[in-house]
Amino acid sequence: MHNDLFTIGPLTIHGYGLMIALGIAAAYVVSVYRAKRQHLEGDHIASLVIWCLVGGIAGAKILFWITQISSIVKDPAILLNFTDGFVVYGGIIGGILAGYLYCRKAKLHFMQYFDLIIPSVALAQGFGRIGCFLAGCCYGQETSGWFGVVFPENSFAPSGVPLIPTQLISSGLDFVLFFVLVLFSRVKKVHGQVAALYLLLYSAGRFVLEFYRGDIIRGNVGLLSTSQFIAMILFVISIGMMVTSLKRPKPEAL
Template identity: 60%
Template sequence: MHNELFKLGPVTIYGYGLMIALGILFAYRLVVYRAANRQLELSHIFSLTVWSLVGGFIGAKLLYWITQFHNIVSNPGSLLNLGEGFVVYGGIIGGIVAGFVYCKLKSIRFLQHLDLFVPSIALAQGFGRIGCLLAGCCYGEETHSWFGITFHNSEIAPNGIALVPTQIMESVFSFGLCIILLLLAKRTKKVGLVACVYLIFYSLGRFIIEFYRGDIIRGQVGLLSTSQLIALFIVLGTSLMVFLLQYQNRTTRIHN
C-alpha cells in the first residue's frame, strides 16, 4: 500500500487524509439527507457536525497523549505533531461530549440527534480504516493464514511480513454496522436505541478485532489494550442506559 497517492504541484495527496475527507463528506451527506426526511433543522445539523469534528479531534488527540504519556515525557516535542497520533475511541467520546454540550446550549434533544448521527459515524469509520490500510497504521499481528496482507513500502507497518488485515476487517465491520443502524432506525421509534446499538455493537466488534492487532502503540492495561478496556466500560454503561430507557418507557405507559 502507498500512502502518497499523487502530487498536484507542490501538494502531496495522502491516502489516509483523502479517506478521512471522503468519510466526512459522505457521512455528512447521509446525515443531512436523513435530517431533511425527519424535518430537523439543518442549521443545527451543520453546527453539530462542526462541534463533533472539533470535539472528536481533541478527544482523539488527548487519548493518544494519555496512552503515550511515557514517550511524551521523554520527547515533549512530539506534542507539537498534531497531524499524526489519534485514538478512535477518544474521537468518539470527544465528539459525543461536544454534541451533548451543543444540544444543551441550544435546548434540542440530544438522544434524537445522536440516533441521527451514529450511522454516519460508522460510515466515516469505514472510510477511515481504509485510510489506515493505505498508511500502514493500526496493522495486525503476524500470520501464516491465506488472508494475510504484506506491506512492502510502509513507514509504519512491518514490511515483508504477512499480517492480519485488521484495517480491512474493521472497515467491512463499520460499513456493515452502518447498514444495520439505518435499517434499525427505520423500524424503531425508541429514542436512543439506535445510538445504544451502535455503541454496544461497535465496542464488541472492536474488542474482538483488538486481539489481532500487532501495533503496540495503542497502550496496554494489564492483559487488555486501552481500547478493549474502554470497550468494556462502554458496553456496560450503554447496557445500563438501555435498561433505564426501557424502565422509563414502561413507567410512562403505566402512568398513561
C-alpha cells in the first residue's frame, strides 16, 4: 500500500490518481462499446462522461464541505484544499445531475443514457477503491482477524495496526455490481431499471459496509453516518423507480 508508485524526473506517479485515471478510461471505453451495441449515438459519450466527471468531482467536494461545516467555521482554509476530502455519494449525485443537464441540453432520453452509463460508473468505482487502498483513505476499523491490513506511516490510514480492508471489499463489490448491471441490461423491460438496480444494490451494500469503516471524518446524521443516511434515501428512491417501471402498461422500445 504505497501511494507513490514511481518517479520520472520531477513527476511522481501516485497510485490513487493512476487508478482514478484507469477507471475513467475503462468507463469511457465500455460506454462507447455498449452504445454501439445498443445503436445509440456514440458521439455524445465523451461529452456526457466529461459532464458527469466534472459534476461528480464538484458534488463530492461540496458534500464533504457540508459534512465539515463546523471545522470550516473554525478554519476556512479547509475550503482551499482541493487535493483531498471527497464523499463518494456527493460524486454520484453530482454526476447524475450533470448527466441529466447534458441530456436536456442535447435532447437525449435521460433514462436511456442513464442505463447505458451507470454500469461504467460501478466499474470506475472499482478502480477508484483500489486507489483508496493504495493511499490508505476510506480505511476500516481495527481488527484481529487474519484479513487485517497494516498500512505504512505515509498513508492516510493509521499505521502499525491491522485494519479491515474496506477499500478492497468495496472494490470487489463494485466490480461484481458492474457485471450484474451489464447482464441485467440485456433483459430489462424499460429504461431506468438498470439505474434503479444500481442505486438499490449500491446503497444497500454501502449501508452495511459503513459499519466497518474506521474513518469518522465524513460526519454523521444522528446514529448513522452521512453515507448511511444518504444510502437510505437512495434505497427508497430506487424501490420507487423499480415499482414505477413495473406499473407501466407497455414496455418502451429499447
